[in-house]
Amino acid sequence: MRLLAVPVRIDALWLPAQRTVAGPVADFTRLPYRDPVTGRDVHPDQPFLSEGILPAPFEEELTLRAGVHLHWALPDALTRLVHGPHAGQPPRVPDRWLVTRTDPDGRRARWVVESDALTDGSTSSVPYPLSPEDPPGPSGRPWRRLGRVLPLGAWPGPETDRVARLTALGYGEPTFAAFYPHSASVFGFFDPQGTRPPAGTRYDLLGWYASPALDELAGILARPGAGTWAQRVADELGWAAGPEGAAPERMVCVGRLTLDPEEELSLLETGTTETGVYLGDSATEALAAHLGAELPGVNADEMEQLLEAIDVADRLESATLDLPERLAEARHTAAFTPVAAGTRWTVRPQDAVPGVDPAALLTAAGPAGLAPLGAAPAREVADLPAELGDLLVALNAAQAAHEQAQAQADGLRQRLFADWHRYLTCAYPPPENRTDYPDPDLAAAYLRREMAALDALLAETGEFPPTGPGDTRAHRLATALAAVEAVVARVNAALPEGAGYRLQQLPDDSYQVPNEPVVLLTGAEATGSDRYGSDGEHPAGLLPCVLVEAPGAAGVLADAEGVAAAGDLVDGFLTGLPEPHPALRRWTGQPWHPLLLHWEVEFLPAAAGTNLDPTDRDYDPEVVSLNYRLPAGEVELEPRPGHRLAERAAVTYSGSTVLSTATRPLLSARILRYLAGGPLARYNEDRVAAGLGPLTPEQVTGEPGALLAWCAEGSADPRLGRLAAAYAHLAEHEGSNLAQSLGGFNDALLMRRLTRQLPILDPLGFPSGQLLAEQVRDRVGEQNRQGPVPLADFNPLRAGCLRLLRLRVVDSFGVGHDLSVDRPAATTRLRVPDRPGWIALPPRVAQPARLRLRLLDAEQPARPVSGLVESSPVCGWLLPDLLDDGLRVHAAAGQWLGSLLPDPDPDRPDLARWLPAPSRGVPAVEQIGNPGLRAVVDRLRGYGADRLGELFGSLVEALDAVGEEGDGGHQVRSRLTGRPIAVLRLSLGLELLGPPAIHQDWNVFRQDLGRTGRETNGFPLVRFPVRVGAYGRLGDGVLGYWRHEPDGSLGVEYHDVPGMAAAGTDPPVRLAFGLPEETLTVLLEPAGALHATTGILPTVSVRLDPAHHHDALARLETGFLAAPVLTDAAGVGLVLPATEPGRRWTWRERAGDVWTETEDPPAPTPGFPTDVTLREGWLALPTAATTR
Template sequence: MTTLLVPVALDVLVVREPGAASDWADTALTRPIPPASGRVQQDLLPEPFSARSTARPAGAHLHWGLPDGLTRGVADDTGATTFPPVPDRWLVVRLSGAATPGPRAVEAWLLPYAGAIEPVRVDRVLTGPTLPAPGPAPRSPLTALGHGDLGWAGYYDNVTHRFALHDELTGVTGPVAYLVVGWYTDPTRDPLHVTGETAYAERMEDLGWQVHEPDDEDGDEDQPVPDRSVYHAAAVSIGWPTPNWPGDGGLLGRETDYRPAPDQVALALGETLAEALAAVAAEPDDPSEAARMVEALLQGALADVTGADGPARLDASLHQSRFGSAPAAAGNEYIWQPATGSGGAAGGGSFVQVERTRPRVWHALEPTLVVTGGGRSPKHGADGRYSELGTLLCRLDGQTVRGFGVAGGDAGRGAAVLPPTPLAGLLPQYGVPAVATDLLVELASIDPGSAPDLALSTATQPSPVAAARAAWWASFDPGVGDPTSAPPGAVVEGQLPSPVGVTPPSRPWNPLLLEWSGSYLPSPRGAHDWPLGEVDFELPAAVTEPPAETGRTLRGRVMLSASAAALLDGTIDAQDAERDLLSGELVGIAEQLRRDATGLVVDAPNATDTAQPPQPPRAPDFVALRAGYLRVDRARLVDGFGRFVEVLGPEVATPAPVTHGATLAVPGHPDLAALRPRFTAPARVLLRFADATGALRDADAGISPVCGYLVPSLVDRTLEFFDDKGSGYGRLRPDPETVTAWEEDPGRPATLGAPPSRFLPNPLLGRFADRMLAADHALATARAGGHPAGGAQSALESLLRVLDTTRWTVDVTGRAGDEHLALLLGRPVAVVRAYLKVEVEDPRQPPENARTGVPVRLGTLSRSQDGLLAYCVGDDLDRLHIVDPAVALLAPGLPDESGAAGLPGADPITSPYVDTSGTFTVNPGVPVPLTLLMVPGSDVHVTAGLVPQKAVGLLREWTAPALSRLSPALRYGPVLRDLETTRLPLPQDVRGSWHWHRRNAPGEWTSDSVVPTTPDALLPNEPSVTSEGWLQVALVADTEYYDAAVPVRVSCVRTVNGTTVGLGGLNGDGSHFLIPVPEAIELIGSGRFAFFVQEPGTARVAIRVVRPRTGRPYLRTVADDASPNNLDSLPECNHVR
């Protein structure tokens, strides 16, 4: 049997003067009391700033940690986290008394049932006492979580007689040393209970352990595979009753107190850990942009800055990092499932219930606190600090130290200062591993207090062996030397243990938590005091500290960790990453504002229910949405033994400075941290495209949200309307009497004053046109009556200017497609139906949520892919909302007769038809219909501040078919035309039939086919006439388009690493061609060529261009019975281009 020796960290706090109870913080976790049935929540942690009921008694208080590998949980597919069992039996051995003439006195204790509900300790086990009965066994093995708290094992009072022991040191004088040895009484729970070398290697890797091989040993020798683990720790050179002991030369017993002074500590608050660290690094004169870049660096978001829309993407990314997310509960709905076989042919089927995944919900993260100078300890989470691989250095039995002396002098063998059989009194029923004796010899070999030559010491100089052993401690600093090698002038028999398992004399300080209290000062008007900015709420223009009587006292415990240093690792110099940094989250703020039950969930002994425990009745001061300020009034650091240091408060002479991150800082109020408006329960904002008919149902592949299209023309100041199929119906144009009038498209019957809604097939599109027309008719009345409101711009002019100004901020190249003639005939605008809903998943369902107006901003000018140009809210189509107030301020005027447009800002839009605020309000739980004017193929961003910004994009299949047929009519003339033939200059790249629409008489239309003009000078047979009319093209449909194009058969492909990079085939003369894919995409896009694949005996399969939302366009064939993509089956082109 081979044993793996795993070092653990041991702290020994020697209390020589007990002092008062108030000198010690209460850190004990109360034992949970299971209910008779169901589940309850119990506060097991003591209240912040609580003191122990009694002072810590005199003596040595030993507390050892668990290896990091045994404190990591593994999550399964269900989300449940499982922690490994920990050693459940521990032996503690003490060496005391003089080593010269020796032997040293040996005393031992046994903690036989560390995993029991009621742990016990057995004293003087070297005399062979019988073990007591184990008592009731727990339902599951003991883990690092204990009763369920992540920090449970770190506190001395929680694990007394499990991983801690108090030695009263009665009748003991001189140097003291301790050995701690732990093991599993059930071998099947040992982490090394595996079969085979492969499983052993995988387990060691999972645990982060490594068997250390000395440099002078042959690494090619096969190591035996351990089949059990033993855990050990040593504390050496401890003086009692005073720190010094005879023979230490006045040096070796000195105890360094690692507890910092209050003026050495500083605090920093941030909405995220990265922001708090940026505040730590910031200089007083640094601009806020510098802190933002530092936070982006630590978040790994700097790539967002360099890309398109970089600053906007970075703002959204940093804002999202202020929230945590959780999957929402799945919803159920019924769908119609057609029957198969003959039943399906007969129209049979049934309704079945299916589960639908809903969008995730977001909750605001609490502020994060970073402590600098707090005395960070490596006891927890830093086992790998002495290995280049970051692993814990372990050994095998047989590698323990047998002697530690000086070259040419005393060999310093440990067995020489011990009794012949020091552990012979231990009974076999204890199950103590045989390696415990070797570890005790090792303790005597590395302990300066056990040096055999202590008689050679003086009042100012220790003995040579003791000094050599103490010199090894200096190498415990990774920057000084190799701690696994003997110091110069020393000789070591065996392999030195990792310093993780060896503790020199000190007064340990291992800060695990920061207790704090503060004040929440709510804004007088709640969220209404905070204006909604580009991505989040902004500070009020003038911040006034709310009265203290309106505040709420908050208290909490911050569980500290080294995550701040871990975040810095790899982003800055290693020396800076080792700074004394601790951090944690101010958890519990939302629960305290809500007055929800807190604490751990405690189950009944046989409970199977996984539902959340019931909440207490709603408190009168319940807060559903917090908005205000936080002031930290008091704080103290607490370590695992209950020692503490007050760093902030009225009684601290030099309180720790508190700095705030960029988004928490409040100018003029350095003691306040801004708590921007956030729901205290999870929430989300849904923006869904809806049925274009107005029905409140989501759009999908079979339900289009597109109501129709608008094509603005700035030249003639018209707005043409098309249905969702791309057919034109008419336009709004300026009118000298009614300001704006409706004019039907060429070839359609005259409307004779009827509203547009009578002819437009979509009711929402018709109502949109009606309300714009009504707004301008009201403007005409105001102008006729001399009313001041008559001086505003018309609704039509305002809309045209808004669409044009906003459109210049949109770039959907590669996404919108090339189906329409935007550059030639105007840029079409899709009229899209959607709805927006704010949902708050609050189990209390507070009525104030439904009354809370949540400000929402749709669209943004800072994202080029955002194609929202304007929108209407609800069924109020009388008001047009713009994306940003800047659009109304800077929109240029429409071109005049000469074609010159007005200067930006010279004539701001003041029409009452336009809402220039840029925001609107939504009440949670109430869906709000929206009519969106969007660029086809673009996104629309929704910003609410209360949750992260999100984007929703239009599917191309909703717009591509209509855009390929959409053809506006251009008012043109006067032109000279023949009586027999209409010849006009036509663009060559537009495939279709051109027509000239003209009126012979009021209410009558005549349409002539247009013949393209040629360079030849042709004299007409009859006199020419002048004509005014509309020029329009009927685009060739997709099927006709490809039939009319030049067919090109592709018979082979050129591929590189599995990607098609070229298309090949035969020309008509038998020569080969090989066209690169980018060129083929351009040729297909021109419409002049139709590439296809055709297998013998099968029909042609067209090659299409696929333009993904992100990335480069690529080619594929239409899926058919032969293959999803026939290009994959073509042979490789072997000819050279």
């Protein structure tokens, strides 16, 4: 039989005496169950909850016996998720392993490890929880022992049950195969040698599938596919299968570990103090802080900023304005992780480029600095009926309502699961304090009330698409969708083939969750393991495998004789392999493969206004403003002077997470990619000047030495030298850093623990209790990932400081090394003055949230813009008149309605004067058609002449601070008047994903049992400042705004953005998650974006679509009073400058109530007029269309 031999790596831990190490993720032997034979309850005081079987971080409950512990790593291809019938699961793995120990004198001992064997008596096998597909044991326990070892001479031994599906994940634990305490009897072997193994001892391994039908290689080759079998194996498994020929019939895993005779077998060393500990909001940020502190001859803070700029360089590559501000925003945004929020609908041409939304009218609210979505040219939507916009708005509203109801239902499911935890604890309390918990009957009744409320919400929400008649949110969504589809179909029926439109779903604005603090470890103990994930580092990125011919029983592997023959075959095969080879390992000392990070931190919240006052557990709504401020131009909230921490209220959190080695390659690749851009072009100029040929980016990526040397020594830019030094440092120490977030920190702040949970069962309960468990299980569904932690503090507002208390790195055998955390270093912005080792935690919300910014339709102010060109947020325009110091008022389409002048009104001196536009103006402010524009003009007029003059001056100054992209083709007009200002309305609101987090304390739960609401400590009412506009940014166009009153009317106070920035005033807009959205009317320079900054979330921005302002600006009529004009009585003659294309000068003169117009008034005739007349009129530059 033709076999494909796939290398595996074997590691060994030798213990001269027993040692206690970190145990498996769960001790399933503690689970309660009822013995089906005796009817006796086992562990009756233990509720069927994961918290009872999960070890706490830093606990070491597993004792490893003295001897040699072998642990082998599966090929990478067998640890990855697959497609097909078992999508989302890794493939099956070999379940039989022959272990051969060969002593230096040639004596051999052989054992067979049956990885899939389920037994009940052996205590040397690992406990394994049973799935519904696994055969139950006679004891009725919810777990059995997995894996057994038999001497080859006694194999196959008695028949036993087998696990239904054996994979690298085991029962769903990501580290199952990688962590020896999880899989010691599955992918490991214990050789109980009481003395030190002699040098030259070797262990050979042969693994195979007991059933050839489960063989992963055979399954791949049996499926139809293109290319040769070797090509398919390379593509799907990443294995180099040797020379072509007949395809192998099955695979075997092979490996050898030899105890090197040249080295002493050293014992494990204690933890060193040389390991560096760095913290940041991301692994890259923490690594940047490390490099800034380690590289000689450079300033740490400058290096940190430079490397972090490289980290976000790709996103800023096309930016031309405000690069420092965009960098700050990009770094701030990198401190968050987006969470999908659902979808929105739009209409786009059928032939539009995929991934681009040409029907979008504005930049999707998201991190500032990102490229805006493309806008649809007017020709692309000109044939869409007006009703489509209304229907599209209704569809998106129905979609949002359905998604919000689903998020609410998921939140209620999570609460139900947490309360199920509490109910089981009440039903099975610890014997020593049974009276400390509420009555379980009251808790059960509360669960039933929760289920009734959840059922009502689900009935009102419905599943989409709905079936049958009804009036659920799903039905309303289906109706709205059908209405839009009908209009689009009607439009398409009248258009040529391929020229129509289609309805498309796009991602909605994402929620954001703050990154958990990241710990970066450097030094010897942070040397990453090459045990996993390195199969692709071999030539051609393929793991080298060997074809082996196994005659007779050696290929069948069905009995002891055949397995022995196969073992002999492998022995010879491995002996003939040249070193180094991935199947061959030499053991010179104890292994070190860091896998887990146990952490313990102390969180010190801000002192003023928090929920830690024993007399008032509610947050002060102004807690953020009491402790922090949002400085002008900054994206992060900063502590106020005198800011204090509640040190007496410090709370300790701990957790465990998997370590990552991915940080260094990411940052080094970014550095090299940056250097292969502009710096490479400058280096090539020097090479060409020296008579050398230029290098390509591909050449530099493969061999960067020459470019790095030039950056370090030949470039005049010192920053390139720093980058070259950083890259060289990363290359030299590429294996000595590990990083991982403090996984579970955000959940811990919310009194939750994110971990694998047990099924919702009550195995010891009465029939009524088991029925309740079934009802809860049906409703919770998959929302059972977080259990409550009632003995902690509730901190939904993550604001204060963090102090590392303990860090322990745990290797693949469970051996832990404690690290020194006396002086952890942090990035510049996270350092706490005068508090070495403390880490600042700027205000964040611990659960996913978003700042929702929506432009409102100018004609229908209660709804957002539809996404079609016909739906515009522009209510009208204000145009500073530099000749009269007044504000000209124009309709949204550009028509001149009149002017506000800084003069007292003749009839109402307390008001500024309204002067209708000549010929086509509006006689009174009350007659302005658009209500939004009318409200603004009325408010400005009400300020009076003096204040209007002051506001005019501030607007002109603010316009000068906004960068224009080109002159827009209106050069002549811009010399005569100021730049136009758009009047628009928007809504701002803070939203949580699902319901707000609740307090999980036992005393709070007791109170919840007797009331209808849940305790949130008033967190939804905490107000967060929102800065609208960013004065000083050339790319921001916000000049000022009014807040609307609750009844929708325009507020009295105008908030001048430049004035607030100069005075350092706190933003007047303060939003809360539990309060309604705020509506603003904004004055915006249309060339600039509109930014909204909270500090607790990434900055969001929107920009007017060109379709909403370019044509209107082109139609804005420029005019001014010309008086007196000395001219001939027979007709006007004027000396006028050249005009713009499409425009012509027009003279307007009034006689009584009649206006006359003279287009292209002639120049004055030569000589002095014979009949001199003084005239008064208006010179205007209307468009050709307006003139006609």
